[in-house]
Amino acid sequence: MNMSSHKSPNIIKYCVITSTFSLVLITISILPIGKKAYYWNRCFTNTINRINEKQESIEDWNLAAKHSLAVGVCNGAVYEPSLKLN
16 A cells, blocks of 8 residues: 555656646647648738729639639749730
């Protein structure tokens, strides 16, 4: 009975250390993903703003078409930085 009561605080200590270490590793692994998402969102917003500046040329486009173009630009599918219209 004496031995089991002595092991219990050690188990709790090891669980706390393991949990803390795991949370730190998870946080470190999420940081690059958050950074990429931040830059992608900034690209998306800037692209939508540029498209809206050309509103007179593409006024027939609906919001979904503008978003689709912005996604393509930010994902690298559209290689031209400027929007070419007829």
